[in-house]
Amino acid sequence: MIEIIDPERCTACNICVTACPTNVFDKTEGLPVIARQADCQTCFLCELYCPEDALFVSPFAEQPQGIDVVAARQSGLLGSYRRAVGWTKDSEHLREADRSFRLFGQ
Amino acid sequence: MVAIRPRAERRNDSNGGVSFDADVLVLGGGPAGTWAAISAAERGARVVLADKGFCGTSGATAPSGTGVWYVDPAPAQREAAMASREAAGGYLQSRHWMARVLDETYAQSNRLAEWGYPYPAGDDGQPRRNSLQGPEYMRLMRKRTKSAGVTILDHSPALELLVDDSGAVAGASGVRRQHEDSWTVRAGAVVVATGGCAFLSKTLGSNGLTGDGYLMAAEAGAEFSGMEFSNAYAISAAFGSVTKTLFFGWATFTYEDGSVVPGAASKGGRKAIARALLHGPVYAQLDKADEQVRATMRASQPNFFLPYDRTGIDPFTERFPITLRLEGTIRGTGGLRITDDSCATTVPGLFAAGDAATRELICGGFTGGGSHNAAWAISSGSFAGRGAADYALQTRRAPATSVRRAGTAGLQAAPRRALDPAQLARAVQDEAYPYETNYFRNAERLTASLGRLDRLWREVTEADAAAWPDLIRTREGAAMLATARWMYRSALARTESRGMHWREDHPQLDARQRHYVTSGGLDEVWTEPRPHDEGALVEAAE
Structure with missing residues (x-):
């Protein structure tokens, strides 16, 4: 589930508040907050919609892990999914990398 | 233009x-x-x-x-x-x-x-x-x-x-x-x-x-x-949310001790996995994928690898615990x-x-x-x-001058206290999740479950309207409850095994039941067979 909004990267654009399908985030006067972590469905889509790579979703769907923001930054995982699907400027070629047709019927 | x-x-x-x-x-x-x-x-x-x-x-x-x-x-x-x-x-x-x-x-x-x-595009450019x-x-x-x-x-x-x-x-x-x-x-x-x-x-x-x-x-x-075709379960890492039936086609499934679960497979062997999970953990490793398939998987479905990359597991060379998550009528x-x-x-x-x-x-x-x-x-x-x-x-x-609101459960004033939506959801999950009830179906367990679900529905109808912020959750719980009742009533009505619906007390397909099961109702749930166009001809000829 969602673990981190990196306060150094977040610009309070609040796109995550809008894009999260299960309404996990809340707007505030300052940066948005993870208001309902237990409602997170671990779909990772907020990461894709965050233009600043400020969010980190842990793959553990049932339990919060209490991941530390410094550790998340050092892991190199912030923004990794957005790059992998081709949603960053330097990875756009990956938008058509789907070769599933080679796996069907094998 | x-x-x-x-x-x-x-x-x-x-x-x-x-x-x-x-x-x-x-x-x-x-x-x-x-x-x-x-x-x-x-x-x-x-x-x-x-x-x-x-x-x-x-x-x-x-x-x-x-x-x-x-x-x-x-x-x-x-x-x-x-x-x-x-x-x-x-x-x-x-x-x-x-x-x-x-x-x-x-x-x-x-x-x-x-x-x-x-x-x-494929290699042919198409x-x-x-x-x-x-x-x-x-x-x-x-x-x-x-x-x-x-x-x-x-x-x-x-x-x-x-x-x-x-x-x-x-x-x-x-x-x-x-x-x-x-x-x-x-x-x-x-x-x-x-x-x-x-x-x-x-x-x-x-x-x-x-x-x-x-x-x-x-x-x-x-x-x-x-609604009897509602017991699809999907494989995911035990801790994770990402399911991908296709990729688990390259997996070997093992017990805790490392021995292979007999008959286990992503396609055509998921019940064997469910049976094994009733007794202990089951592990998967996508060891049947060769280098080329591995590379294709990675390029094609980045989401599949998130649970593994983020926990340091190599799903091709290491085994990891899996579970089966109910997909209900999504894949059903x-x-x-x-x-x-x-x-x-x-x-x-x-x-x-x-x-x-x-x-x-x-x-x-x-x-x-x-x-x-x-x-x-x-x-x-x-x-x-x-x-x-x-x-x-x-x-x-x-526009029609008078319209009425059709909503019932959780929306109407009633004498009893409003329900706790989290408890309601859990009570329904306790009936819908178990492989013993939903995957391996029989009349006895379906009937017992329906008794509990029907009682729960009565509680829902007798409870007071939910207030903000419980309103959405209460309606969700009521919807899940109603869905489970149509599912199990329909499962009881189909006294054979067909498609994903499997009855251990009726394990064979019965050619006379090539029909649809229609269902409906809220306080009283009903079912009724409805002929399949071609099935009707078969039955008439018999």
Whole structure:
């Protein structure tokens, strides 16, 4: 589930508040907050919609892990999914990398 | 040339909140809902789409990758595609529906290409259009929905339908959860595209999919078909949410001690996995994938690798614990019964599409991968959108002066205290999750479970209306509960094994039961067999 909004990267654009399908985030006067972590469905889509790579979703769907923001930054995982699907400027070629047709019927 | 499209008109709402007058209201903004909204708008209808979450990320498709039943129109390929899964589906498909879904999916997928969907090309340079990346696809669908002139209400779960004096559906109302106020849309027709019901099992992208549309439709009198085909379970890492039936085809499944689980397989061996899980942990390792397949998987489905990359597991060389997550009627094929080619339901003015509608017409009682499901969402969405638009525009008249709210459970004042929605959800999950009840079915356990579910329903009807912020959760719990009751009542009525429905007390397919099981009702749940067109002929000849 969602673990981190990196306060150094977040610009309070609040796109995550809008894009999260299960309404996990809340707007505030300052940066948005993870208001309902237990409602997170671990779909990772907020990461894709965050233009600043400020969010980190842990793959553990049932339990919060209490991941530390410094550790998340050092892991190199912030923004990794957005790059992998081709949603960053330097990875756009990956938008058509789907070769599933080679796996069907094998 | 840009066509100017009529938009839904916003009215002043005396209660705060927002109100619209529209021709077509679409509930749900996943693939089926967006195709319905676009198709209705293209017919000249004023359309509002209300999504429980965010149209573009809501639903089971957005976070996933999915195959698409995109088949070359050459007659031999069409015939092979239609014939390939008839046995698995228990011979309940309809050739008429399979053919028109293949046609529609082919045409609409080609439009996706025109709209800029980045389909890959094969080694021959030709495009490959039988797979879609969920985030990319649904981002594009949102954009096209908006440019079609559709008014989108995000984070606006519907709570109940509005019904006019004649019993026809005349709109719906719900709440805007980020504004904590209400919305009302008066419409000539409503398309239910709210998805299936996975009982909050955390299978990927499904936490908004709690059967809400089923409940609302049933309150207006709609019927269901195939609700016994509702026990699909998907493999995921035990700790994670990401399911991918296709990739687990390259897995070996083992017990704690490392020995292989006999008969376990992603396709055709999932019950063996469920049986093993009843006794202890089961592990998977995708060791059957060679280097080339591994590279293809990685490039094709980045989402699949998130649970492993982020926990330091190499799924090809290391084994990891797995579980089976209930997918209910998302991958199951049951849903609202549709009565004609326009995806009309049994209630005037109410149409159904996607997982909210029964998929038996093209899948029978079984769906393997997502490809038929994606094709169904595209096609039934398009059919329902056009059907709803034509219906609404033909019957367009002064908005009915008196409409009543059709909602019941959790919405009406009653003497007893309102229910705790979390407890309600857990009580339903306790009945719907267990493999012993839902996967390995028998009359005794189904009957016992139904007794508990029926009692729970009585409690729901006797409880006071829920208040904000419990309102949405209470309706979700009630919808899950109602869904479980249609499921198990239908499962009890089908005294044979067919498609995904498996009865340990009736393990064989019974040729005399090549029929559909229709169901419905809230306080009293009923079922009734309905002949399959071709099945009727077989039975008559016997």
